[in-house]
Amino acid sequence: RKEVEQDPGPFNVPEGATVAFNCTYSNSASQSFFWYRQDCRKEPKLLMSVYSSGNEDGRFTAQLNRASQYISLLIRDSKLSDSATYLCVVNTPLSDTGRRALTFGSGTRLQVQP
Amino acid sequence: DGGITQSPKYLFRKEGQNVTLSCEQNLNHDAMYWYRQDPGQGLRLIYYSQIVNDFQKGDIAEGYSVSREKKESFPLTVTSAQKNPTAFYLCASSISLSTNQPQHFGDGTRLSIL
Numbered sequence: 306r307k308e309v310e311q312d313p314g315p316f317n318v319p320e321g322a323t324v325a326f327n328c329t330y331s332n333s334a335s336q337s338f339f340w341y342r343q344d345c346r347k348e349p350k351l352l353m354s355v356y357s358s359g360n361e362d363g364r365f366t367a368q369l370n371r372a373s374q375y376i377s378l379l380i381r382d383s384k385l386s387d388s389a390t391y392l393c394v395v396n397t398p399l400s401d402t403g404r405r406a407l408t409f410g411s412g413t414r415l416q417v418q419p
Numbered sequence: 420d421g422g423i424t425q426s427p428k429y430l431f432r433k434e435g436q437n438v439t440l441s442c443e444q445n446l447n448h449d450a451m452y453w454y455r456q457d458p459g460q461g462l463r464l465i466y467y468s469q470i471v472n473d474f475q476k477g478d479i480a481e482g483y484s485v486s487r488e489k490k491e492s493f494p495l496t497v498t499s500a501q502k503n504p505t506a507f508y509l510c511a512s513s514i515s516l517s518t519n520q521p522q523h524f525g526d527g528t529r530l531s532i533l
Contacts, residue, residue, distance in 0.1 A: 309461075313459075336519055337519035339521050346507075346529075347526065347527070348509055348524040348525060348526045348527050349462070349509070349524050350524070351521050351523065354521060392461070392462075394521075396519055406464070407452075407464075407522060409454075409461045409462040410461055411459075411460055411461035412461060
């Protein structure tokens with residue numbers, strides 16, 4: 306089983322639609338979680354951190370379910386400019402003291418259509 | 420502006436040649452990382468560094484080498500031993516390895532074989 310798993314998509318949605326992505330992680334010791342956005346042939350950019358209580362930033366809402374070990378990203382009122390690949394990222398402590406590793410999912414591709 | 424600068428943007432390697440990718444950051448971050456991304460794939464960790472004069476192998480270190488002589492700089496050498504070097508290389512930094520803070524990325528170097 307992969308450490309971080311995402312549905313690769315693509316998710317093809319019309320403008321204005323609401324779309325949700327899920328991501329599952331295998332290590333229950335994982336402590337922090339992020340969603341990054343990556344445009345074609347560009348570097349990943351931090352979209353938002355994911356907090357235990359859930360958090361919202363404008364049209365974007367992130368949720369964490371520790372019991373089921375998944376995180377989600379909800380995008381409301383999709384815009385053409387939301388078309389990108391969304392990477393789920395999990396920060397897990399390593400066995401040696403104090404160090405952590407970020408593990409990246411392979412990404413979910415979103416295509417918003419006019 | 421604070422950020423991470425990678426150079427060059429595009430690089431071509433001949434058979435048997437070593438090439439070095441530059442990564443400089445002025446964010447005053449202790450931790451720096453190198454990732455490789457292949458088309459349609461997630462990011463894979465090559466090397467990381469917690470602090471000056473310290474670096475550790477990631478998941479796919481074979482055929483690569485790094486140095487960390489200055490806090491700001493973490494160059495990656497792709498050696499002739501790396502038989503499949505064609506990929507998108509991303510450098511990242513974070514405040515430290517032992518926090519839950521996210522990583523920030525440079526805009527990448529595309530390496531191809533001549």
